[in-house]
Amino acid sequence: MSSTEKTVGTRGLAFNEPLAFEQGSPGRIAYSLPASDVPEKRAEALIPKRLLRAGIRGLPELSEVDVIRHFTRISQWNYCVDLGFYPLGSCTMKYNPRLNEDMARLPGFAKIHPYQPEELTQGALQLMWELEQYLADVSGMDRVTLQPSAGAHGELTGIMMIRAYHESRGKPRKKIIIPDSAHGTNPATSTICGYGVVAVKEGPRGVVEPKAVAEVMDQDVAAIMVTNPNTLGLFEDHIVEVAKIVHGKGGQVYCDGANLNSVMGISRPGDWGVDAIQINLHKTFSTPHGGGGPGAGPVALKKHLAPFMPVPTVEKKGPRFTLDFKRPKSIGKVRAFAASFGVLVRAYTYIRTMGPSGLRRAAEIGVLNANYILSQLRGVYDLPYDRYCKHECVFSDALQSKTDIHTLDIAKRLMDYGFHPPTIYFPLIVRGALMIEPTETESKENVDQFIAAMRRIAQEAQENPELLRHAPHNPKVTRMNETKAAREPKLRWTPGDRHAGD
Amino acid sequence: MSSTEKTVGTRGLAFNEPLAFEQGSPGRIAYSLPASDVPEKRAEALIPKRLLRAGIRGLPELSEVDVIRHFTRISQWNYCVDLGFYPLGSCTMKYNPRLNEDMARLPGFAKIHPYQPEELTQGALQLMWELEQYLADVSGMDRVTLQPSAGAHGELTGIMMIRAYHESRGKPRKKIIIPDSAHGTNPATSTICGYGVVAVKEGPRGVVEPKAVAEVMDQDVAAIMVTNPNTLGLFEDHIVEVAKIVHGKGGQVYCDGANLNSVMGISRPGDWGVDAIQINLHKTFSTPHGGGGPGAGPVALKKHLAPFMPVPTVEKKGPRFTLDFKRPKSIGKVRAFAASFGVLVRAYTYIRTMGPSGLRRAAEIGVLNANYILSQLRGVYDLPYDRYCKHECVFSDALQSKTDIHTLDIAKRLMDYGFHPPTIYFPLIVRGALMIEPTETESKENVDQFIAAMRRIAQEAQENPELLRHAPHNPKVTRMNETKAAREPKLRWTPGDRHAGD
Amino acid sequence: MRYIPNTDSDCAAMLQAIGVRSVEELFADIPRAVVLKRPLKVPPALSEFELARHMRALAAKNADADRYSVFLGAGCYNHFSPSIINHLVLRGEFLTPYTPYQPEVSQGTLQALYEYQTWVCLLTGMEVSNASMYEGASATAEAVLMAQRVTGRNGVVISRAVHPEYRTVSRTYARQLGVSFREVPFTEAGVTDIAQVRKALNEQVACLTVQYPNFFGGIEDLAPLAEAAHAVGALFVVAVAEPVALGILKSPGECGADIVIGEGQGLGTGTNYGGPALGFFATREKYIRYMPGRLVGQTVDREGRTGYVLTLATREQHIRREKATSNICTSESLIAIMATMYMITMGPQGMRDVALMNLRKAAYAKDRLGKIRGYRPRFDGPTFNEFVLRCKKKPGDVLKKLLKRQIIGGLELQRFYPELADCLLVCVTEQNSRNEIDALAKALGGA
């Protein structure tokens, strides 16, 4: 692609690599185990034969170097934060510090068992207790449950607690109000919690209007789930009033805290009137996404919801830390054991690295980067809500669709330039949305390179639309047949499959 | 390259990345240091001003993620064992076990100081002492100095000891006999040790003939340096006789042990009559090459050379291990401190992983793989010495040069197929040599893929020679202007350089 | 701040380009009343090596398995993870991408997850697997919800030999959806009482859930349980908290399971105080569209090259919103990839070997400890790598004495089973040497 020549993206040697299951040779091994130091009884001597299997048919037999090569090769097919700018809106693809990985691997954190006696896990408990204090202050809330394993899991936990709260006061109520810019997890969560969904539209400024909420708010509404800053990257500036309206009718305010990163240290959900909020540690607190998890979604709460927290909570008794299981009003548990502890260690390390001013600066610079992109692409791409944004800015393909170039084409073309595409076609309320979140860990130079690529693509859309329609050209594979994938689902290799490489 | 489509090599997204020195912004940082806990005196208060500098002008200023990306991106431009078959003859590019890396990083090995008292380094000393025993048995020698930092360093140490030995018996003598298939380090070593070089030609079977040695052997010859198995991949089957001839005139037999991997556990230099041999741990014992070191080149010795070993040696006194510096005949030292210890830890780990039968099997399978390649490419490429080989087989471009295709073209084309080229144009005695060492860590399938690529290249040489002349096509860059590099040497960035990416 | 590249002059240039004088202006939309007027109450920043020192000190307050002999399992197993897994998973290319929404630049993650789905099927004997769930307990809960969707029924019969936390989590998830649970007891063999199961099953039951091997290490005989469930039209759900056992045990699929869920932390990831973990979720092809979670499918690109994509997303929250099969979004891809590395490293032979080694060591320990005065196995059925040990002395006191010898001897069952208040649950894996077992025996003899 001569036109991308002086940009970040180019082409180089890559390696084809079939499925592991299509490789190997019988008897080849990559593992080692000690010789048995106990009597080598036959399995049949210990377990009735009818309960035994011969072996796991189909697992490949490779040597150690084969395994190393397999995963090293396929890893190179991935784009990632360690390779470049990853402006996936709402996903907060900030740099994932390596120090956090080291800390999570200390034997005293990695090689401990959740059922060890408390006196042998004081370090782990202390870390969790302190992390709870930090998150409580960042969110302006009273307590935090560290148990949920991701953002959506946190939402679930939060809404369950709200339900339990309402139940404790008589009845669970029936509905949850959700603005239609919300992430899909919000309505899905409501359903699992047994609630119906009442949609509210954002107003013309891209935020929820108190009036709209007042119209739908009644005694059947258990809560509003509001994302703030929202998925348009905008601060819900009526949030305080909205909260009052909801509280006025006995409802609760749940905040989807996926975008907390842009107000951290600047403004606190607790002060907005929020009753519960999940905090995505894998976004705001820098733990790696790992291609889709693990994450962690602690939920911060106001006092009145604290009795309903899942067990155990971590408590400090004098110099000692303990797990408290005796919480009669608790909703129960949303996962086994205390939490996704390894993720907590990483987030804790991050917070201790950043300190109070570092956390605030992260918010500020993330917002600055987003507004800079907004200002530099204004006019080049359609900007449905032209206001200062927070963590991200949302454009659309309205200008390009005139020449039949769509968001998808723009996204794919960005790959050729060496960038990961933004989040696309979300939020749903913006047709052909391009949702761009730079985060604070990108330098002005990187952001400028991205802006330059976006401008060139806009130009290409006019001058050479075919180039975009056939993009991407640089990655090892180009656009995938998604229809075929969905119509003829092939979800696993089966013995007898032809080699995929053919 | 449609013709490489179903092979290992292909193209994918790669990233341009300028020099680190061309990046950054003043004031940006990637490091952190604690606040000072001692008085913050000005440097001028402690050191006369005229000895101080303002700062290191020209170093770039990056953030942590910039550093991560810089090195992650450029790393992807490298071929490596972890990515594929690397049949670089004589270099023994076997798999480098990851476990070895972990062991070398244990704080008890990585965070210890060479001048710590012996009672606080008993583990390190024990490891070195045991490693000496293992290497002594593998080589069939009496003692081993672990001090040298690479193969050539071992040669130097070995020849110095031989010189010291001769001096102790009167005079150092003047010359060293070196077969002309030898690696360049052998003659270079001789010169540094103050010796002239007497060349002997290999016989028609590719090995040194006793007669040829007898002809040049006299009282002025300090030693013969013989590589066995040699750089043609052949076992010097007259070695015992050659050693007798050399010993007969009071000379010493130095063996370049770079290829010990192919006879390990099968036959021992000590039994051939060798007096000293260096062992390249980064070849035979699996420590990683790291793009050109670190290595380690311990020298194994017969008893009569032991007094000349560099200090310190590691000795066992009862249950205790000590460093012995009191060796009056010692040549001195060839490096500071005891050895390239971290490399020794890796080699030790490897030996303990392999055990006696594993080591032997490594030799056997390496030789089997080499002979298999030899048998499958015989006739496709010219084979100057058609005999069973040891660790490697050596072809030439004689058949291809008829169509003006040369070893270099074949080598570059292999890259397109996803393979690293063999060692080329060495040994010098084979015109247009292609020296192929598969090692034991390659599976038959990998070797077969390589053979298939070599055959297709031979075919392409006939059918489409231009394709080869312009190879490689898949890597990020193609053939380099080496003449320009040598004629107008540009060996460093200087402030003011244009961006290299332009 | 080393994680934030922009310098003051970078910021100044950007502010100018935006047309504002300060960053504060960009926050002007936040109502004044809710602007925080003080710094966060978080300790001041520490430099890298101060922090590392602090963390080492904190970690040292925990008793790790390098320093202690640990005989705890109970849903979190201390298996050996080959070194290469940690090295491979630390590659930034695996560690730092997002969920693979853009397949052209995510083929590494996608192929790895396709391989994950494959081995989950091979291991469990099922037809399809999703690309991971949070962990075993919530996966069990999701299985209950799925059974409810498939059958349209609201009853759940669950064995008391299922991990107590799996049961708690299932209840927590399912209560707001009107699911009612009935628990069935275990027998003196330490397995689910099938007679009681049969009594509990009826046409209102969506699923029967058991664990395999069960919480006591006992090996359920799945086939008759499957039959019983199917007889009333209920789904048979099998939870596998210790998948290493499936290296030798007949797969649940072969025994008639309809949904197999479980926990994969033992496959390469380690204990980590219980998380991150790995929920797996497999079922029969006919139920695909009821499944929660992400699915990776094989397809081709425009030039016909094989590749992988996220597919069948019409089940998921980001498309179906309130009608989704689950609200799950971020799951446990990296842990799934680690487990894939583990399974591929182990291969069929390694999985068999490690399973056998667990079986034998635990058998040796059960035998050895059972012969000590005052201790004997509580149940008489076959077990895998865990067993329940009845103690004459108070289990809590026994454990405390063991601690003095750097032995963490097991779990007090009183915590979950009042009727087993005199019992310990003891787990032995390939990481416990015979010496350790003998030391435990000796210490118990003296305790």
Add this chain to the structure above:
Amino acid sequence: MRYIPNTDSDCAAMLQAIGVRSVEELFADIPRAVVLKRPLKVPPALSEFELARHMRALAAKNADADRYSVFLGAGCYNHFSPSIINHLVLRGEFLTPYTPYQPEVSQGTLQALYEYQTWVCLLTGMEVSNASMYEGASATAEAVLMAQRVTGRNGVVISRAVHPEYRTVSRTYARQLGVSFREVPFTEAGVTDIAQVRKALNEQVACLTVQYPNFFGGIEDLAPLAEAAHAVGALFVVAVAEPVALGILKSPGECGADIVIGEGQGLGTGTNYGGPALGFFATREKYIRYMPGRLVGQTVDREGRTGYVLTLATREQHIRREKATSNICTSESLIAIMATMYMITMGPQGMRDVALMNLRKAAYAKDRLGKIRGYRPRFDGPTFNEFVLRCKKKPGDVLKKLLKRQIIGGLELQRFYPELADCLLVCVTEQNSRNEIDALAKALGGA
């Protein structure tokens, strides 16, 4: 064996293709008499986790800097290495290639080494650097040999304040080439006695070699030394064992050095019981063709794209054989790359900060310890992060007492300098906290 993929049936197929019946036939050329008839005397293979346990036990017999306060330097410095370096260097793409003979598929290593050569020049104030040598002592020896080649002279004047091992190694290397050494003493300021240097220099001298900072931590005044050497036509060689000092000290190049060599283990690699280490070697452009070692040069490919190659190989053994400038082949690329990562991570500000921190902590310690009864600084000149402490009590006894408090207090100089038998060499880096220094002072006060 997990490192050897070929199975028996793979082998059988290959043997058949070759046309032999057994692997033994492939070894038939080895004379029977020298075929080994027994297995190697090496312990039987250990599985990964047995071996890891064994190694941990072995490592635990060494006192590491995580558990001890270490005040040892003397050519091997315990500096902090940022976490990212270890992560980056473990990427297989850096760890597992060979020397970059094939530039098209080695641009990563080549660019990194070009960057290495660049910062070595910037740090030392020289014009060209090679791509690494083994370590500091042998690099010093190679500098001597190069000076001999450049000047055609055989005399070397070397300061006694140069690291004793550097001097020993230089002698070991140079004696067979007829080089004679003359050592010059140090003054009461702890630096090279320039009057004695002037006396020793003459027209037979190839080079004057000093260390900067010197072995006692003293900061030589290089400019007059350079002048003195140049006055007799000798080269001025400066060894830098502690390059962190160059974060604040005037560069040797600026002071007139002709060759600067040194040791870079402190830049990101760590102590590792002394190795692997990193020899650096820099000189003036006019001497390029006399230089030992590999050089990376910038050039363009056929399509005009910037790239890097190994160049000027006509100096090297593989081309010039016995006429080469050195026999060095494999050197220390990976350690050079780690040091490059370190330098780029630290940047100009970081290098200045860390140097200042070393200076200040050592100054604090020198002051604090020098005030204790029975201890005082041996020399009165300025020092960087090391200093010589004279003790009333026997230094050996003092050290032994400190060990009881987990303090490794320094190096007994008696080992190398009989005249300093009552002295310790004490090193303080940024890794020694004030608390540690105070604990050392307290212990000395009591010792």
